[in-house]
Amino acid sequence: MPRLSYRRALTRALADELARDETVFLLGEDIRVGAANVTAGLLKRFGPERVRDTPLSEQAFTSFATGAALAGLRPVVEFQIPSLLFLVFEQIVNHAHKFPLMTGGQCAVPVTYLVPGSGSRTGWAGQHSDHPYSLFAHVGVTTVVPATPADAYGLLVSAVRCDDPVVVFAPAGALDVRADVDFAALAPVPLGRGRVHRPGDDVTVVAVGHLVHDALAVAEELAGEASVEVYDPRTLYPFDWDSLAESVARTRRLVVVDDSNRSCGIAGEVIATMVERVPLVAPPRRVTRPDGAVLPFAPALDRAVQPGRDQLRTAIHHVLKDG
Amino acid sequence: MSDADRVRLYRTVRLIRRFEERAIELVRAGHIVGGIHPYLGQEGIAAGVCAALGADDVIAGTHRGHGHVLAKGADPARMLAELCGRASGLNAGRGGSMHAADFGVGVLGANAIVGASGAIVTGAVWARRRRGADTVGVSFFGDGAVNEGMLLEAFNLAALWRVPVLFVCENNGYATTMPVAGAVAGSITGRAAAFGMPATVVDGQDPEAVRAAATAAVARLRAGGGPELIEAATYRFDAHHTFEHQVRLDYRPPDEVARGRSRDPVAIQGARLSTADRAAVDAGVERELAAAVEFALAGPEPDPADALAHLYASGLTARTGGG
Numbered sequence: 001m002p003r004l005s006y007r008r009a010l011t012r013a014l015a016d017e018l019a020r021d022e023t024v025f026l027l028g029e030d031i032r033v034g035a036a037n038v039t040a041g042l043l044k045r046f047g048p049e050r051v052r053d054t055p056l057s058e059q060a061f062t063s064f065a066t067g068a069a070l071a072g073l074r075p076v077v078e079f080q081i082p083s084l085l086f087l088v089f090e091q092i093v094n095h096a097h098k099f100p101l102m103t104g105g106q107c108a109v110p111v112t113y114l115v116p117g118s119g120s121r122t123g124w125a126g127q128h129s130d131h132p133y134s135l136f137a138h139v140g141v142t143t144v145v146p147a148t149p150a151d152a153y154g155l156l157v158s159a160v161r162c163d164d165p166v167v168v169f170a171p172a173g174a175l176d177v178r179a180d181v182d183f184a185a186l187a188p189v190p191l192g193r194g195r196v197h198r199p200g201d202d203v204t205v206v207a208v209g210h211l212v213h214d215a216l217a218v219a220e221e222l223a224g225e226a227s228v229e230v231y232d233p234r235t236l237y238p239f240d241w242d243s244l245a246e247s248v249a250r251t252r253r254l255v256v257v258d259d260s261n262r263s264c265g266i267a268g269e270v271i272a273t274m275v276e277r278v279p280l281v282a283p284p285r286r287v288t289r290p291d292g293a294v295l296p297f298a299p300a301l302d303r304a305v306q307p308g309r310d311q312l313r314t315a316i317h318h319v320l321k322d323g
Numbered sequence: 324m325s326d327a328d329r330v331r332l333y334r335t336v337r338l339i340r341r342f343e344e345r346a347i348e349l350v351r352a353g354h355i356v357g358g359i360h361p362y363l364g365q366e367g368i369a370a371g372v373c374a375a376l377g378a379d380d381v382i383a384g385t386h387r388g389h390g391h392v393l394a395k396g397a398d399p400a401r402m403l404a405e406l407c408g409r410a411s412g413l414n415a416g417r418g419g420s421m422h423a424a425d426f427g428v429g430v431l432g433a434n435a436i437v438g439a440s441g442a443i444v445t446g447a448v449w450a451r452r453r454r455g456a457d458t459v460g461v462s463f464f465g466d467g468a469v470n471e472g473m474l475l476e477a478f479n480l481a482a483l484w485r486v487p488v489l490f491v492c493e494n495n496g497y498a499t500t501m502p503v504a505g506a507v508a509g510s511i512t513g514r515a516a517a518f519g520m521p522a523t524v525v526d527g528q529d530p531e532a533v534r535a536a537a538t539a540a541v542a543r544l545r546a547g548g549g550p551e552l553i554e555a556a557t558y559r560f561d562a563h564h565t566f567e568h569q570v571r572l573d574y575r576p577p578d579e580v581a582r583g584r585s586r587d588p589v590a591i592q593g594a595r596l597s598t599a600d601r602a603a604v605d606a607g608v609e610r611e612l613a614a615a616v617e618f619a620l621a622g623p624e625p626d627p628a629d630a631l632a633h634l635y636a637s638g639l640t641a642r643t644g645g646g
Contacts, residue, residue: 055479057479057480059473060442060445060473063439063473067445068447069450070446071450072454091439095434104415104416107431142639163635163637238639
């Protein structure tokens with residue numbers, strides 16, 4: 001079976017959607033040459049009207065995409081750097097997200113915002129290492145964080161076809177993941193559906209994005225002492241609460257590992273919702289970035305503030321012991 | 324200009340004038356909550372610019388946006404119902420004064436974020452032309468917007484990609500209470516020059532002068548020209564917002580206000596009509612607005628159970644707030 005990398009899965013999703021639907025077009029910085037290594041080759045195939053390189057004007061081209069969507073197109077906007085989402089939070093939240101309600105349903109804003117390389121890239125320091133998916137879940141913009149190549153393909157395709165704005169975070173920590181994939185079986189993955197990567201009986205570990213791979217590794221390490229279920233929400237908003245509740249109702253123990261800053265990160269929401277819905281036998285735990293984290297430059301410092309496998313092991317041991 | 328066009332232009336400024344006066348009455352009576360930003364004194368700009376546009380052209384406006392929406396052809400009765408927060412309003416009671424929109428007549432919405440409409444209109448026009456339409460667009464904004472980076476980025480993008488957008492700056496002398504001299508380095512037309520955009524300064528109190536300038540600019544746009552700027556010199560006759568009717572803010576000298584109000588676009592255009600024509604228009608506008616007030620106040624209140632209807636075009640339903 002052929003190997004598909006996460007990056008090429010994104011490229012393939014974009015190419016397939018550009019080929020399928022002529023209203024789809026790409027917009028972003030350096031996308032003609034594929035500086036983020038996702039849009040490579042697309043200019044040659046689809047031309048400069050549909051693979052549109054922009055000046056460094058994030059606010060203008062983000063709202064340009066809103067306008068184009070209001071007029072019936074389906075823009076995909078690439079941001080090379082996750083922190084640029086702070087610059088365009090206004091354009092996405094105040095305009096793209098609010099227009100359908102504020103106009104009483106007169107319009108749709110089907111824009112996809114693609115961040116191929118969110119979170120730490122090691123050594124990119126404070127202004128290039130954010131992972132702001134919880135912000136978008138908080139304001140209610142559809143937010144997806146695929147962990148695997150097949151999900152990256154399927155969720156990006158679904159994002160492009162969605163009639164609402166969708167932010168697709170492709171974690172830097174997952175970009176080099178490769179998987180055996182039957183290309184003929186690549187298909188859209190519905191937004192808002194989680195997935196159990198590894199079934200287990202003793203504890204449910206909810207892992208977001210690239211941390212799914214850490215959770216799977218830890219689950220394997222602990223296989224002799226505990227049966228760990230690894231749950232990948234894939235879409236953080238809307239979250240697949242029912243399927244997670246089903247998992248947690250079986251294990252009755254919950255750990256969340258989430259690359260957000262601790263306060264108001266998605267891990268807090270996952271725990272609150274499960275505590276509302278499911279009786280647990282042990283206090284739940286979460287592993288996150290620290291409160292207010294700014295990723296420091298030096299590699300050891302960078303790693304020190306990201307959720308790690310040691311912390312995850314400790315958290316799992318706690319919930320197993322505390323119950 | 325034909326007599327019919329002259330009468331039509333008068334009808335538009337008169338309609339906006341009386342609409343705003345009736346709206347202020349409804350604010351005072353408590354039927355419009357949250358107040359309005361009256362367009363009084365600036366009617367000639369919306370009327371003159373929109374007279375140069377066709378049904379397929381698109382506009383987006385500002386928080387002081389009633390005039391633009393009406394001049395582009397929205398139904399005053401449904402507009403007034405929107406201001407009163409009724410389900411029968413243009414936006415089903417979900418937008419109000421600052422977000423009134425009517426996509427059916429090319430109004431992509433009043434927009435309450437200063438400087439936001441430029442990039443949205445640019446994207447919408449680019450998209451419609453890519454789909455084969457002959458659309459041009461107008462972005463209305465005030466003098467306060469010319470220091471917003473987002474708008475200057477939009478100037479660059481529209482000029483770079485030669486998108487036929489007419490940027491109309493309504494320079495009424497004040498951004499809320501801040502005079503232009505205290506806020507604008509250089510000049511407003513100089514900003515256009517920096518991006519290679521032609522700029523015209525026009526007397527915004529003379530509807531026919533505005534119409535002539537806009538008609539000439541729109542003809543150049545349709546002939547393949549890039550974007551242009553019109554700076555319309557005007558004066559706001561009333562408050563920044565109706566809250567000033569309760570809390571008098573001291574920022575405009577009384578003699579300046581008197582001087583500004585002495586050049587009234589409704590009077591200027593009215594003087595160009597025969598007494599009989601003018602009386603007929605005035606009577607027609609009164610009848611239309613009497614019916615509009617009646618329609619607005621008779622409209623059903625929206626159902627709080629559906630407060631978030633239209634939040635998602637995709638049909639996604641959000642979780643409730645609990646309790």
